[in-house]
Amino acid sequence: xxxxxxxxxxxxxxxxxxxxxxxxxxxxxxxxxxxxxxxxxxxxxxxxxxxxxxxxxxxxxxxxxxxxxxxxxxxxxxxxxxxxxxxxxxxxxxxxxxxxxxxxxxxxxxxxxxxxxxxxxxxxxxxxxxxxxxxxxxxxxxxxxxxxxxxxxxxxxxxxx
Amino acid sequence: xxxxxxxxxxxxxxxxxxxxxxxxxxxxxxxxxxxxxxxxxxxxxxxxxxxxxxxxxxxxxxxxxxxxxxxxxxxxxxxxxxxxxxxxxxxxxxxxxxxxx
Amino acid sequence: xxxxxxxxxxxxxxxxxxxxxxxxxxxxxxxxxxxxxxxxxxxxxxxxxxxxxxxxxxxxxxxxxxxxxxxxxxxxxxxxxxxxxxxxxxxxxxxxxxxxxxxxxxxxxxxxxxxxxxxxxxxxxxxxxxxxxxxxxxxxxxxxxxxxxxxxxxxxxxxxxxxxxxxxxxxxxxxxxxxxxxxxxxxxxxxxxxxxxxxxxxxxxxxxxxxxxxxxxxxxxxxxxxxxxxxxxxxxxxxxxxxxxxxxxxxxxxxxxxxxxxxxxxxxxxxxxxxxxxxxxxxxxxxxxxxxxxxxxxxxxxxxxxxxxxxxxxxxxxxxxxxxxxxxxxxxxxxxxxxxxxxxxxxxxxxxxxxxxxxxxxxxxxxxxxxx
Numbered sequence: 001x002x003x004x005x006x007x008x009x010x011x012x013x014x015x016x017x018x019x020x021x022x023x024x025x026x027x028x029x030x031x032x033x034x035x036x037x038x039x040x041x042x043x044x045x046x047x048x049x050x051x052x053x054x055x056x057x058x059x060x061x062x063x064x065x066x067x068x069x070x071x072x073x074x075x076x077x078x079x080x081x082x083x084x085x086x087x088x089x090x091x092x093x094x095x096x097x098x099x100x101x102x103x104x105x106x107x108x109x110x111x112x113x114x115x116x117x118x119x120x121x122x123x124x125x126x127x128x129x130x131x132x133x134x135x136x137x138x139x140x141x142x143x144x145x146x147x148x149x150x151x152x153x154x155x156x157x158x159x160x161x
Numbered sequence: 162x163x164x165x166x167x168x169x170x171x172x173x174x175x176x177x178x179x180x181x182x183x184x185x186x187x188x189x190x191x192x193x194x195x196x197x198x199x200x201x202x203x204x205x206x207x208x209x210x211x212x213x214x215x216x217x218x219x220x221x222x223x224x225x226x227x228x229x230x231x232x233x234x235x236x237x238x239x240x241x242x243x244x245x246x247x248x249x250x251x252x253x254x255x256x257x258x259x260x261x262x
Numbered sequence: 263x264x265x266x267x268x269x270x271x272x273x274x275x276x277x278x279x280x281x282x283x284x285x286x287x288x289x290x291x292x293x294x295x296x297x298x299x300x301x302x303x304x305x306x307x308x309x310x311x312x313x314x315x316x317x318x319x320x321x322x323x324x325x326x327x328x329x330x331x332x333x334x335x336x337x338x339x340x341x342x343x344x345x346x347x348x349x350x351x352x353x354x355x356x357x358x359x360x361x362x363x364x365x366x367x368x369x370x371x372x373x374x375x376x377x378x379x380x381x382x383x384x385x386x387x388x389x390x391x392x393x394x395x396x397x398x399x400x401x402x403x404x405x406x407x408x409x410x411x412x413x414x415x416x417x418x419x420x421x422x423x424x425x426x427x428x429x430x431x432x433x434x435x436x437x438x439x440x441x442x443x444x445x446x447x448x449x450x451x452x453x454x455x456x457x458x459x460x461x462x463x464x465x466x467x468x469x470x471x472x473x474x475x476x477x478x479x480x481x482x483x484x485x486x487x488x489x490x491x492x493x494x495x496x497x498x499x500x501x502x503x504x505x506x507x508x509x510x511x512x513x514x515x516x517x518x519x520x521x522x523x524x525x526x527x528x529x530x531x532x533x534x535x536x537x538x539x540x541x542x543x544x545x546x547x548x549x550x551x552x553x554x555x556x557x558x559x560x561x562x563x564x565x566x567x568x569x570x571x572x573x574x575x576x577x578x579x580x581x582x583x584x585x586x587x588x589x590x591x592x593x594x595x596x597x598x599x600x601x602x603x604x605x606x607x608x609x610x611x612x613x614x615x616x617x618x619x620x621x622x623x624x625x626x627x628x629x630x631x632x633x634x
Contacts, residue, residue: 013170017174020177020181020197021177021178021190021197026187026189026190027344030189031393034393037196040200040204048211049210049211049221050378050379051221051379052224055225055386056203059232061393062386062389062392062422064196066396067236068189068239069396074246075189075243089184093177093184094176096176104168111165112163113212114211115212120218120221122379122440123437125222128218143229144229144232147237151236154240
């Protein structure tokens with residue numbers, strides 16, 4: 001039952017990711033990207049990392065997907081068709097996939113079952129973030145502030161012209 | 162459900178992201194491909210954390226940081242795309258071949 | 263969610279999930295029907311008329327008539343619309359609105375979905391609405407729809423910030439993201455009776471008005487400007503679904519406001535504990551819903567730039583002030599002096615903002631010009 005759920009989630013995620021990578025209609029591809037990321041966060045839920053799954057939905061569906069559809073709208077031009085597709089990318093991607101699968105199948109230490117652990121609470125994540133990882137956390141805070149300002153300056157209209 | 166099946170799913174997602182980044186000509190979709198590769202890496206972090214019975218939730222913390230950094234990257238990347246579009250009137254990366262501003 | 267044991271436990275959890283879902287749906291669909299007629303009646307009273315009074319006693323069967331009308335109306339899809347996106351948008355909006363109802367504790371041990379990060383779940387799922395609204399606007403292939411969707415997303419993104427930041431003081435003081443523990447922490451006093459709690463509650467409620475696109479902030483669907491915003495090209499049952507989602511979003515935001523600030527299902531006085539807890543919850547909820555209708559009957563619609571300026575120049579600094587004030591309240595010992603200090607901080611920032619934001623515009627009497 002749980003395994004069936006996993007395979008449904010995985011098929012949905014990979015299918016919509018493939019649609020996002022190959023669909024020539026830009027808006028449909030962007031929306032399938034959103035579905036793929038919902039699938040990824042469901043996978044996090046399935047693995048017991050609820051907090052990361054929620055953060056994933058929050059950041060990707062609530063912010064990044066909306067940004068992407070807005071950027072598509074802002075950079076759309078009538079009559080311009082961007083149907084270009086580079087087929088050599090398929091070959092490279094398939095080769096990388098074959099190599100990864102081969103190396104996963106070759107390593108017997110990977111075919112293990114998950115151990116029984118107590119569920120990870122949000123409180124525990126908060127404690128760890130505020131004690132062991134407090135400097136990376138501050139670094140991420142600074143990074144996000146800088147990214148916010150940088151994005152604003154980059155996207156701002158030039159007033160002089 | 163063994164770890165190897167999860168790793169295969171995440172490597173498939175990684176390769177789809179690679180496909181999008183290599184094959185698409187539209188700048189936004191190259192960005193989407195990179196986001197997918199980051200998400201595949203996050204799946205791996207979470208999976209390794211889950212299949213390894215240690216008390217410290219390092220994999221989860223790394224995934225949270227990765228999501229934050231990916232969000233910052235997406236914001237700056239999309240702002241760059243808008244700035245480039247305003248200048249060159251295109252988002253096709255093959256046509257962005259001038260070094261002169 | 264994770265690693266359920268095999269066998270009968272799975273079936274038990276499945277059945278309990280189904281019971282939870284049907285309970286929430288029955289209660290809130292009934293509330294939706296009652297609300298739709300009561301809102302029209304209250305609005306009617308405010309505007310000196312009767313409101314619906316033809317169908318059934320006092321017009322109370324009006325929702326049935328409305329439902330039948332919506333169901334048998336022709337469902338029109340524009341010829342150049344994006345059929346799939348156009349079809350999916352109302353479904354996603356309604357599903358999201360129903361999911362957010364799941365985490366609210368309706369009474370003692372009456373939380374349909376009690377997960378550890380309940381508040382985060384609410385906002386994560388709720389932020390999906392923006393994409394669904396965009397899908398509705400873009401899929402309709404109509405300029406009014408697109409403009410409405412743009413306005414809706416702009417104001418939802420802007421007000422999501424104060425909405426989330428005003429929940430932070432409560433989360434900080436309680437030390438948990440779970441709604442059950444937030445309600446449990448308010449057994450002695452409700453958070454609305456602290457200075458930071460009152461300020462955060464008012465900001466939260468205003469942001470909630472904006473998030474559910476209600477008057478005075480119904481800029482995205484302003485009838486006099488852009489027909490019906492992102493719902494322009496929807497008719498029949500799909501339009502009813504949007505309507506349902508708007509009301510469910512209203513219930514969810516009010517329910518969360520009750521949970522965070524108004525003590526959840528706790529009775530106001532300890533002698534009143536014999537009344538069942540869910541009655542208190544729904545009583546508080548209906549007071550907030552009445553305020554929603556009251557605001558709609560009283561206030562005129564704001565302009566787009568007014569809405570946005572208000573969000574970024576007033577709501578956001580005040581929301582951050584609430585966080586600081588709650589921290590001061592906590593570290594000053596949560597007593598009488600903590601109360602005073604917290605009040606001083608909020609009042610100080612409020613005064614400073616009112617001086618800084620004063621544009622020195624003098625209000626002149628309105629001048630009427632008539633066609634000659």
